[in-house]
């Protein structure tokens with residue numbers, strides 16, 4: 124490609140995303156297993172270990188019976204191979220024909236009049252910029268046959284790390300944050316089927332993050348997606364099939380965003396208003412489509428490159444060094460006037476383990492680790508009314524969870540996680556800080572106390 128020295132050329136990104144629905148089930152966790160705090164509380168009441176085991180079997184029937192029907196049951200599973208065994212979730216199964224197949228480039232579904240109407244509505248706002256490269260090679264970042272004007276007329280991030288659109292009227296990408304000494308804490312590529320230990324860890328630190336979910340993963344692992352919101356994290360879009368967005372046609376790019384938004388709405392009950400382009404591959408055409416769908420484009424300034432671990436010569440020491448670069452920069456006062464973001468992933472057990480490994484150092488190097496939306500004071504992060512995030516001031520003064528009001532429009536999944544309504548808003552009880560022991564388990568608990576007491580007497 125003339126005049127573009129330093130051009131990445133055919134970016135060797137055999138991305139894990141296309142593999143991990145299949146390779147994760149065999150992964151072994153590097154993380155501690157889920158702390159069973161309720162069991163620990165019980166063990167102080169009953170001296171006999173055998174009795175405690177007995178109690179545990181009754182109090183946590185879903186954990187032992189591996190309840191794969193509710194977010195709460197799924198969150199109890201600590202064996203990654205069990206977590207990553209596929210399950211059926213009726214609201215998704217029943218709607219599957221209304222969505223593109225997993226991990227294929229999304230297109231508008233035939234007969235989907237709502238999607239068609241929305242696309243027609245926004246089509247005139249899409250700038251006339253052709254897709255970059257030639258499919259299928261360009262889908263995986265092979266731009267070998269593509270010639271691009273070195274003046275970067277399209278503000279193509281992949282080419283020039285451009286984040287301020289050349290076309291007027293399109294909002295800038297968010298790459299840095301207004302709050303000093305602040306890290307916008309987030310993870311791409313989830314929900315990962317074996318994320319329970321990682322999410323448990325975040326909960327143990329009362330740490331919230333921004334989760335950039337892939338639509339295909341949400342469809343394949345809906346209960347894991349529900350956990351993201353239930354745990355108080357912010358949910359953003361990371362496209363349907365994780366392709367290079369600038370290589371897609373207008374309607375494909377639209378469908379990648381649209382169906383991810385719709386799947387998150389179906390499963391989690393909310394429609395996000397933020398997205399992050401896979402590989403950061405965005406230009407003014409893609410930005411315009413995202414903007415027309417109400418999505419703010421979130422980028423990053425530092426890259427952990429955690430997802431490259433195991434490919435080529437990339438070692439754990441390389442990823443550690445990337446984390447340390449950010450930590451050292453923070454310690455040196457680099458972010459004394461504005462905050463930043465680093466690209467990290469909920470991709471596999473290695474990337475999640477790295478996040479755990481460096482959590483304490485990040486938390487001490489930065490004054491604040493907060494979800495991106497919190498750093499931006501986006502207190503109403505979803506299209507639906509009733510869900511809030513804390514403001515930055517609220518978060519740093521100790522309020523880490525937003526609120527969910529009764530008017531919130533829950534998903535139609537009927538999972539009833541901690542909810543007394545059949546409309547199945549899965550987050551009400553947990554976001555308000557209620558215990559994870561559901562009513563049915565509380566009932567089990569009462570009967571077990573009786574049984575245990577009888578055992579102790581005998």
Ligand SMILES: [Zn+2]
Nearest residue numbers: 311312401402
């Ligand atoms: Zn990604």
